[in-house]
Amino acid sequence: MRKKLLTGLCAGIMLVGLVGCGPKESKQENEQPATEQTTEAPKKEEKDTSKFDILSQKKLEEFKIRASGAEYDGRMVDENGNRIMGDDGEPVGPNVQNFAYDVSIKLPTNYTVNAQTIDKNGHLLDRYRLNKEVEERDHYWDEEYKKSTDELNNDYTAKVIATGFEKDTDTYSYDKLIFVATFLPKHFKNTEHGTTLEEVDSYYQEFDKKENLVKSDYKGYTLYTNKVDTTDGGYVEGYLYLDNVNKVYLTYFNKYQNTKDMSKEDAYERVVELLDELVTVKKK
Numbered sequence: 627m628r629k630k631l632l633t634g635l636c637a638g639i640m641l642v643g644l645v646g647c648g649p650k651e652s653k654q655e656n657e658q659p660a661t662e663q664t665t666e667a668p669k670k671e672e673k674d675t676s677k678f679d680i681l682s683q684k685k686l687e688e689f690k691i692r693a694s695g696a697e698y699d700g701r702m703v704d705e706n707g708n709r710i711m712g713d714d715g716e717p718v719g720p721n722v723q724n725f726a727y728d729v730s731i732k733l734p735t736n737y738t739v740n741a742q743t744i745d746k747n748g749h750l751l752d753r754y755r756l757n758k759e760v761e762e763r764d765h766y767w768d769e770e771y772k773k774s775t776d777e778l779n780n781d782y783t784a785k786v787i788a789t790g791f792e793k794d795t796d797t798y799s800y801d802k803l804i805f806v807a808t809f810l811p812k813h814f815k816n817t818e819h820g821t822t823l824e825e826v827d828s829y830y831q832e833f834d835k836k837e838n839l840v841k842s843d844y845k846g847y848t849l850y851t852n853k854v855d856t857t858d859g860g861y862v863e864g865y866l867y868l869d870n871v872n873k874v875y876l877t878y879f880n881k882y883q884n885t886k887d888m889s890k891e892d893a894y895e896r897v898v899e900l901l902d903e904l905v906t907v908k909k910k
Contacts, residue, residue, distance in 0.1 A: 679801065679880060679882075679883075680734065680737075680788070680790065680801055680803055680878070680880075680900075680904075681899065681900070681903055681904075683734035683735075683736060683737070683790075685734060685735040685736065686732040686733060686734055686735070686904075687732065687733060687734075687735055687755075687775045688730050688731070688732050688775075688779075689730060689731050689732075689733055689739070689741070689755075689775065689778060689779065689783065689786055690728070690729070690730050690779045690783065691729040691730060691731065691783055691784065691786070691805070691807040691874070692728075692729075692781075692782045692783060692784075692807075712749070714749075716749065726809070726868075726869070726871070726872050726909070726910055727807075727868055727872055727907055727908060727909055727910060728906075728907075728908040728909075728910055729807055729874055729905070729906065729907050729908075730905070730906045731786065731805050731904050731905050731906075732903075732904045732905075733786065733788045733803070733904070734788070734790065735757075736757055736790065737757060737788045737789060737790045737801075738754065738755075738756055738757040738788070738789050739754065739755040739775075739778075739786055739787070739788050739789075740752060740753075740754055740786065740787040740788075740789070741753045741754070741755065741773070741778045741781070741783050741785070741786050742783070742784055742785040742786070742787075743778070743781040743782055743783050743784070744782045744783075744784050750784075752771060753771055753772075753773040753777075753778060753781070754771050754772055754773065755772075755773055755774065755775050755778060756772060784806065784807055784808070785804070785805070785806045785807070786804075786805050787802065787803075787804050787805075788802065788803045788804075788805075789801070789802045790802070800880070800881050800882065801879070801880050801881070802878070802879045802880075803876065803877070803878050803879075803900070804876060804877045804878075805874065805875075805876045805905075806874065806875045806876070807872075807873075807874050808823075808872075808873055808874075808875065809823065809871050809872045809873070810822075810823050810826070810870075810871040821870075822867075822870040822871070823867060823870060823871055823872070823873050824848060824865075824867045824870070824873075827865060827873075831865075833850065836852050837890075838852050838853045838854075838890035838893060839851070839852045839890070840852070840890050840891070840893070840894040842894065844866060844898065844901065845907075847866055847867060847868055847907070848866075848867040849864060849865070849866050849867075849897070849898075849901075850864065850865040850867075851863070851864050851865075851890075851893055851894040851897040851898075852864075852890075852893065853885045853888055853890060853892075853893035854885065855885050855886050856885075858881070859879065859880070859881050859882075859883065859884050859885065860879070860884060860885030860886060861877050861878060861879040861885065862877070862878050862885065862888075862893040862896050862897055863875070863876065863877045863878075863897070864876050864877075864897035864900070864901065866901065866907075868907065868909075874905070874907070876897070876900065876901075876905075878896070878897075878900055
């Protein structure tokens with residue numbers, strides 16, 4: 627009996643196997659293969675950011691950087707150790723002496739320019755050449771702070787901060803350039819960290835720790851360039867040493883140009899481009 631059951635079970639298994647291996651029915655000729663329907667996402671219109679670059683601006687005005695007056699040759703005290711008083715009755719500031727170079731920088735008319743001027747007594751004053759295309763910004767400053775480019779060029783300007791704004795917007799900055807002329811006072815005696823401005827900067831600015839620093843010769847002057855990565859896009863900077871005591875310094879920020887995407891060589895080329903296109907330096 628057991629042999630008969632096993633024989634029947636094996637026959638059943640063989641039959642199932644034969645049925646599974648049988649020929650499959652052919653598909654209907656008019657049956658269409660299924661097609662996947664894909665919906666393309668609408669292309670996002672890219673903003674033309676090239677127009678926000680300072681070098682893309684067409685209308686420029688020249689600003690003279692004279693650093694300060696020459697009334698007190700950098701001294702704040704007299705031979706007896708008493709503070710030297712200015713014409714306004716206040717002690718003179720530390721930067722009152724001639725900058726030894728004629729330096730100028732061209733800046734766009736559609737940028738707001740904050741110029742820090744130094745009067746003959748060494749006192750800093752903030753003045754503004756307003757953006758000529760965004761006149762609604764006028765209410766930000768009193769009349770005494772507003773100056774034309776010609777008026778600023780008759781002052782002793784040591785620093786300018788040029789900021790670009792999109793048209794019809796008075797709060798959104800897309801582009802900023804800071805340009806400074808500086809020097810060691812004639813009576814500078816700090817020999818502990820260097821006797822030249824380059825040596826002093828190298829110590830206090832920690833040049834040896836700047837991984838993206840590039841040193842080069844620029845038209846006979848010593849140039850250091852660097853890039854600084856930040857959460858808001860970063861900036862490039864340049865230190866141009868004109869001699870042992872005089873230098874110009876610039877930083878440039880453009881929110882559409884992230885320095886994390888730049889090499890230190892890119893930063894160097896960017897600074898050189900800014901110097902070539904915007905800055906003029908002449909020995910007096």
